[in-house]
Amino acid sequence: MSITTSPSATLSSTPPATPPATLSTPGIPQAIHARWQEAAKAKGFDILARVKDRFHLSIRCTACHRAHDTRINVVRDHQPLCPHCIEDRWRADAKAVGLVWEGRDPEDPLAAFYTAPCGHRLRRQFELIKRVKAGTCSYRCEICHKAKEEAEAEARGWTLLGPDPEGNPNYRLYEHKDCGHQQRIARANMQSGRFTCASCDAGWASEPSFIYAMRFVLPDGTRLAKLGFSRDPQSRLTYQLKRSPDLVASVLLTVPFATGHDALCQEKALHTALKARHPDAVVPAATYAPWINVRSEIYNGALEPEILKVLTALLPS
Incomplete structure (x- = not known):
């Protein structure tokens, strides 16, 4: 069904409820039948005039009071759709998700162009915007x-x-x-x-690495400390150790080593010494398993000062 806006779209006066049989447009002096008016009113429209040819009418939406042209058989046999109200809904949907509606895609009746908050132009289908508004998906600027x-x-x-x-x-x-x-x-x-170059990377053992100290605070307030080694401690914390992004955790201190092998050897020595001096500080994995993705190397938070002390002593002068 083709719908276009007529020149009478700016009309705001109410047409006669029943015609003197001559609501007309110059060049088309054709009567508007009472049954057409009745059908239009029942469907939320008023007929303003005959337009274009003997097959078209200009009708005005009783909701937004704007007019458009449509075929007589649409008024008579179907439910007319107001293109202005539809566009208003498209604009409102776009605004609700932070976009600015620019206009329909002339090559796709199901899509339109939008301006994103970044200023770039996006092309999206109307249905996607509705799903974004409903919270079932999101959009992004390519x-x-x-x-x-x-x-x-x-x-x-x-x-x-x-x-x-x-x-x-x-x-x-x-x-x-x-x-x-x-x-x-x-x-x-x-x-x-967490990847290596297949061509020139010799592997973690020969790459620079770090021994680190981390702090974790479980949802019940329990504080834990972790000693470990990694070539990228922050990445290990963010992408490997934290099972939830909401878990409170931070890297407290890092000590650089020339190679991963050196870091591993020193880390093992530190764990051996800590466990020998503070065997009761080792926390069972069941305590933190739902929040921290590791099976060992977790200590009671009270041991944090000593862990920081031994690592500080390893820092290069």
Whole structure:
């Protein structure tokens, strides 16, 4: 059904309830039958005039008082739809989710263009916007998202080349800046840094690493301390150890080591000494398992000062 706005869309006066049989448009002196008016009123519209040709009417919505043109058989046999009210709903839906409605996509009756809060232009289907408004999904700006992925790669010393050549939506194709090697890497791993270059990386044992001290506060207020080693302590905390993003946790101190092997050896020695001096400070895994993704190396929070003391002594002068 084709619906267009007529020149009479600005009319605001109420037409006669019953016609003198001559509501007309110049060049189309044709009567408006009473049964048409009755049908239109029953469906929420008033007939203003015959327009275009003998098959079309200009009708005004009784809800928004704006007019549009439609075919006589639509008024007579179907439920007319007010394009102005529909557009108002589209605009309202867009505003509700933080977008500005720009207009319909001329190539797709189910989609429109929107301006995102970032200023970029998006094309989305009306149904998607309704789902976003209902909270069942979300939208994102492709331009900003691509820039975010490029920045993630840049921070790790890689260049984002494009989507995964094998079609996996969780992977991207990257190029290592140091050696030029191109590699498929899961985006989650690029974010966390938990991957290596298949061409030039010798592995964690020979890479620089850290011994760290972390603090955890369980939902019931219990404080715990963790001693461990990692080449990226913050990534380990955020992406591996915390089972919930709401868990209160932080990296308190890190001590750099030339290699992962050196860090591992020193960490094991520290655990041996701590457990020998404070056997009761070792916390059973069942206490923290729902919140921390590790099976050991967790101590009572009261041991935190001593852990920080021994690590501080290891800091390079």
